[in-house]
Amino acid sequence: MEAIAVHKLVKTYGAKKETVKALNEISFSTQQGEMFGVIGPDGAGKTSLFRILTTMLLPDGGTATVDGFDVVKDMQQIRNRVGYMPGKFSLYQDLTVEENLEFFASIFNTSIAENYDLVKDIYVQIELFKNRRAGKLSGGMKQKLALCCALIHKPSVLFLDEPTTGVDVVSRKEFWEMLKGLKKQGISILVSTPYMDEAAMCDRVALMQSGRIMTIDTPQHVIEQFGKRLWAVRSGEMYRLLLDLKAYENTLSCHSFGEYHHLVLRNDTGSEAAVLHYLASKGHRQVEIKTASPNIEDCFMQLMNDNA
């Protein structure tokens, strides 16, 4: 059975004059025990999707089920069995680490002892500070505690809405390792993130933009479908380089990526010399060009351009 099944889901906000379609007939389904990532920038509709699936919002069209239960009709059944960590979830700042966890365990009719195995790997990292108030924890530790709180009742499906937003790089990495560990315990996970590099950690991803899903596939497949050669270019003047590359007649797309600009050309035969020649004519010095392997962000940009 599918852990989550979404069919032509629609959510609109606003009055008649200015309606915004946060979700525009999106459909997907995830398998049990699968870690499914929803990747997209702010405003893509990720949070609306999560709120509908956790029964916090009613959809304006389409259907969705979680663990076989309908998100509209079977509100209570879903609430009894899923775990949910909303974005900007901030725990009770004036309660200690242990009190927070204890409280959420009790609300879900369980105790820390009962499901200790489940959260052990994560909890040991913060257990040292169990008598510290949650408000005094670092961002990374807060997220770990929040994850523990969402997990403590052994949910069948875990919803994590941007769990790594605002967390440092090291903690983000640790966080994803923890999610991998949870997957092994058979918990289905739906996780959203605006960070493209995190997509690779998921079994499958849906790339979302403006309320639509552009593609659903495994991270490898998404990258393989890129289908073009990707060039990484840099020079002494990076900003002018970007403008010049965008103005180049043979350029299909170009965006900045770290130290380099990622460039895709329309016609890729004998291109390296042509590009170098073009840039030299524009007065660029110290130009370096090499092929690069595409990543999810490149694919995202390409899909965005295709859809535009």
Place this chain on the structure above:
Amino acid sequence: MMYSCNWHGALNERQTDMKQFIVFVRKEFRHIFRDRKSLLIIIMMPIVQIILFGFALTNEIKNSNIAVLDNAKDEASQALIQRLDASRYFKVTQYLPTQADIERAFKSGTIRLAIVFPQGFRESLMHTNHTQVQLIADASDPNTATTVTNYASSILSDYQQEVNGNSSLPYTIKPQMRMLYNPQLKGAYNFVPGVMAMILILICAMMTSVAIVREREINTMEVLLVSPLKPLLFILSKAIPYIFLSLVNVSTILLVSVTLLEVPIQGSLLLLMGVSLLFIITSVSLGLMISNLTKTQQEAQMFSLMALMLPTLLLGGFMFPIESMPVPLQVISNIVPSKWYYHIVKDVMIKGLGFSAVWKESLVLVGMSLFLLGISFKKFKTRLA
């Protein structure tokens, strides 16, 4: 078999509900006890208010400074001046030599009343059976002026009776006044019930609404909603700590007013606590309503202050008598819960009446609570929008 299964299920559910409830209430108490500043305000506010109203903001007039212009300087005038000075209402601070000094004394603002004895005061009193004393008061504050002149004239008439002794005049009507329930005309008898109404409605309604809205503000509400926790349990758990704190407040208010202000509890203490609990429940229901209407803690606070404190002060009946208001305001005052509670407390605490005297007002409060709770539960958002 079926039945026993169901029965076990129901029992189990009740047990888990109970456990959730206890844990939740404990969590709420932790929030309250760890926020030391707010706790201090909640505990100290009633005491400070009672003391303020009792000693500083009283409308009784005590120890008014008065000036005397004694043109007689005889036995009778001296005796009267002594009496005025000895009463707890007046203190003779100035002896004025001339009529012109009276105006000066008033203008300097040092006196509230001036008394002028005419020349040959005792002589006329004894021989012509008739004399006059002039009382001059500063009527820029009319209430005070009336009160101090009344106090002074009653002291004068007391003296007059003593002088007359047994040789009573023919045909005199002597009004005998008894101030029932409050023989000393203490202001405390009026404001203790008023302060109780104000404190309870503020603490219960404002704190409950803020406590619920806070969960929304820090997004824990979403997690609580996506859990097996029942909304009814959530609401009850939020209300219980404040009901408890309010009962503590009622007790401190009563303790302070009995010991410090010497306002006795004439009626049954049990009944008084009972109706207070009822009023607390009404206030909590109001708080729940407010939490449904507001989105941030600040909004909830502002709303509580505007929608509860002002009507309680203005239309509760303890600052301004409702009977002398225009009819529309009198009608509106009926929907102010504090008005009814104020009535009940005055009847029970001051007049010593029993339940039979206050059941109508109590019923109104019960009705209000049921109405507000009904709306709150119906409107309680189990989703975000």
